[in-house]
Amino acid sequence: MRDADVSVEVASDPLLLGPVRSLVRTYLEALGIGQDLRDDAVLAVDEACTNSIRHAYGGPCDRSYWITLRSAPDWVEIELRDEGNPAPASKLERKELAPPPGQEHVVPGGLGVQLIYSVFDDVTFCTGEDSGNCVTMRLKRPIALKQTEG
């Protein structure tokens, strides 16, 4: 029995982020996810891929990460897995994004994980002891969007 709707291995090359976004966007569109939510989800998946490329692998383009897309009548699941350096637990905590109190406090970077939390209904991060990261992101599928037209 199949485990997933789509499963792909992607080279850790930033050039491939565009094609990954196209794949995820097309998949969510096929499942009837509306454009606003689809755009948000594509952004969040891009952030997860960026974290693997930039932080887990630290730059080399010759490694791989894996994206798995699964669905059920009431949810969509997107899983991303890499074999890079495990992210420190403190970087994976959910924090409240708040307007910056002043320009001196604004730090570029570190937004990706918080964007993932803000978009998906359910987010689970897991890291290996020595290597590897996995993030599973779930969206609830709106009931109305599952009805067929006509």
Add this chain to the structure above:
Amino acid sequence: MALTVTVFQRGDIRVVRVQGEVDLNSSPQLRAAILTGVGESTGIGVDLSDIQYMDSSGVATLVEGFKACTAKKLSFLLLSPSLPVMKVLKLARLDSLFRIEDTP
């Protein structure tokens, strides 16, 4: 999609016009275009009207430009940011950080 960068002077402001998608692959191009011009004008305006996609690496690049200009007491403007840009700025709760101008 590649990023197209055009730089020109408009009055006192150096305008960096970018078209395309800003992500980890293309944000270094945007960063270079913004930071190269810091100090050459009284301010920098980044025209984001034709950006179809921007992620947090683009947001971080804009924050870097903002901080570099502010440190030199120069103005830093976002010109006519597109909907995808405003969306990611709002998600990051950083839309109130920038001076935003809609140009015709």
